[in-house]
Amino acid sequence: MTFQSFIWAALCFMFIACDTERPAKLSQSSVIPIPVSITSAEGGFALKSDSKISYESGLQNEAQALKQRLKSLTGLEVNIEDGASENVIQLSIDPNASANEEGYLIKIDKGKVKITGNSEAAVFWGIQTFCQLVPVPSDNVSGPNPQFFISAGEIEDYPEYAYRGMMLDVARHFFSVNEVKHLIDLISTYKINHLHLHLSDDQGWRIEIKSWPLLTEIGGSTEVGGGKGGFYTQEDYKEIVRYASERHMTIVPEIDMPGHTNSALASYGELNPGIKVPEEGAVPTERTQMGVAGQPTPLYTGREVGFSTLDTNKPVTYQFIEDVIREISEITPGPYFHIGGDESHVTEMEDYIPFIEKAQDIVTKYGKKTLGWDEVAHAKLLPTSVAQYWAKAENAVMAIEQGAKVLISPATKAYLDMKYDSTTHIGLNWAAYIELDDAYNWDPTTLDEQIKREHIIGVEAPLWTETVTNRSEIEYLTFPRLAAIAEVAWSPQDRRDWDSFKSRLKFHGQRWTRDNVNFYKSPKVDW
Incomplete structure (x- = not known):
């Protein structure tokens, strides 16, 4: 040569x-x-x-x-x-x-x-x-x-549904502004355009309310397992909103009420009606100590729910709710405010219904549309309100019959905190084991014959964090299932095909590997 x-x-x-x-x-x-x-x-x-x-x-x-x-x-x-x-x-x-x-x-x-x-x-x-x-x-x-x-x-x-969401529970375990931004970057790749932040629960209060400062000073001081907790200042929250907005993502704040409220009750005893203890065996023993009306409850770091409620008969409770909704609405440009409403087992129905209706009115007063878990359909909903179907189709149907819309988040298909199988080292399994094909092979319009396409605003995949403590664990439970649910939310049903999806997913696995994303390598995919 x-x-x-x-x-x-x-x-x-x-x-x-x-x-x-x-x-x-x-x-x-x-x-x-x-x-x-x-x-x-x-x-x-x-x-x-x-x-x-x-x-x-x-x-x-x-x-x-x-x-x-x-x-x-x-x-x-x-x-x-x-x-x-x-x-x-x-x-x-x-x-x-x-x-x-x-x-x-x-x-x-x-x-x-x-x-x-x-x-x-x-x-x-x-x-x-x-x-x-x-x-x-x-x-x-x-x-x-x-x-x-x-x-x-x-x-x-173009998208099938206008609302394509993920929920991150920052109340059970707290995640920093940077960790939330990282998640926003990952999910925006899949055209997710709503991030629902579960900002309060029994285990922690995560957003600064200037008119009720003890909510974060006391209520934000711990988390599941007894960690140090944490909270977002209003400036932190506005930074998350700004960062999401640049990626055309709407932040949906949630303050759960009237149940899931022990962190608020621990901060302000005047909100506490005194917990009504259910029958023996229905509730862990430590909860029996949380029932002194008008007195702060002990901070709670367990996982079980259903034992807490605001005092729905006191004017101070509605002043509290209005202040919280007002302050958060002022720094939330998106159209929705989520009032929770789920698993309020110790709130009598005759108290629950007027409470939800009053909370809905306050949300409307501050220019937002009410979102709530499907139990809120027991109350009289406004046509602008949305019930988030997670557990009972009959609740979603009740909302539809009132002229409200529904957001689809069935726990057996879309809950990212469910384990993939019995060997998964984190997550829960009370609703189902959700392998990748389970997260993909369903459609919002086939869950119940009375829930039709015109009733549905979109799809959301919630990640509850009882067992999730860091960014790597968020990634592991989110991916690849979030990609599957994103396709359910964006793509027309006649374009979706499991064999095609798992073939396409291999490329995304290469990307996640290169980007050090800790994803679950489902045995359903030839990675």
């Missing part, structure tokens, strides 16, 4: 090593949730160091998000350059892109990727899809100019 031939061969090898393996046609890509329509074409777009991002007015946030995500995925510094026309990813808004407010269209050819949406949020969801088309760098990619080939074609997409 001549010296010139050797140099040429070396250069060719370097070029090959710098390019990831060219993927299959666009229609065979691993996007989750699966889009409404994918059409393949010949050729593709080579993402490389001299590629550019351009954007129309109003999309600066989305352009920056794309730049940062591409840097994370590939190591490339893709610059933002107005007016770029070749080797460019263009972001634009077009009211005709889709009939759906969150609908988007992606067109990919040799010199250009165009992501067009009906709104800023739509463009952001288009960016999430595009970033899933970028190949995972192989270990042997090296050299001065790595390239990432993305097959040509078109993707048309």
Whole structure:
């Protein structure tokens, strides 16, 4: 071999090593949730160091998000350059892109990727899809100019449900602002657009209320198992809201009432009616010591529920509720305020119903729509209210019969805190073992014949944290099931297929591995 031939061969090898393996046609890509329509074409777009991002007015946030995500995925510094026309990813808004407010269209050819949406949020969801088309760098990619080939074609997409949510319980165990931000980043990849924060429960009060400061000083001082607890200042909470908003995610605050309230009762004894002790054996012995009316209850660090209630007959209780709802509503731009309402076993129904109705009126007074767990349907609901179906279909039907809507979160399908199987080292199993295929193979419209598509605002996957203590454990119970539930919430039923999903999921497992996400390697998937 001549010296010139050797140099040429070396250069060719370097070029090959710098390019990831060219993927299959666009229609065979691993996007989750699966889009409404994918059409393949010949050729593709080579993402490389001299590629550019351009954007129309109003999309600066989305352009920056794309730049940062591409840097994370590939190591490339893709610059933002107005007016770029070749080797460019263009972001634009077009009211005709889709009939759906969150609908988007992606067109990919040799010199250009165009992501067009009906709104800023739509463009952001288009960016999430595009970033899933970028190949995972192989270990042997090296050299001065790595390239990432993305097959040509078109993707048309829009969501089945407007509300696609996850709930994080920060009351049983507290999680920092940064841990919540990390979760927001992970779930926004799958087009989740609501994060429901369960901010209070028997074991902890997690949001500063300036007019009732002992709620966090006392009620926020512990957690399940007796840890130090913690809470968000209102500035912390506003930072979470801001960070989520940049990712087109709405924060839904929940203050559970009238039950699940021991942390409030421990902070302010005037809210305590004195616990009515159920029959022997129905409640752990230590709860029998929590029943002195008008006196603070002991802090509680156990897991069992159903023993606490606010005093529903005292005016001070409604002043407390109004102050809490007012202060949180003032720093929550989203439309919903969640009042809990579940498992209030020691609140008599004749007290529970007027309490829920009064709480609903207060939420309305401060410009929000009421969300509540499905038990709230026993009260008279406003047409603007939403019952979150978690346990009893008949409660959801009661809400529908009153003209209210429902949010679908069946514990047997969507509860992320349920164990995968009997060997799972964290989680619970009171509702079910939920393997990956169980989380995927269901549809909100088939749970009960009286709950129809027009009654449903969306789907939410709750993660309760009795057994969850850190970020790694959040990840383990959330992924890959959150990806499955996200596809239930976003994709039309006729596009969803278990075999297709588990095949596509392998790519996401590679991404999670690369990003050090502690996901569950389900035996249902050939990872």
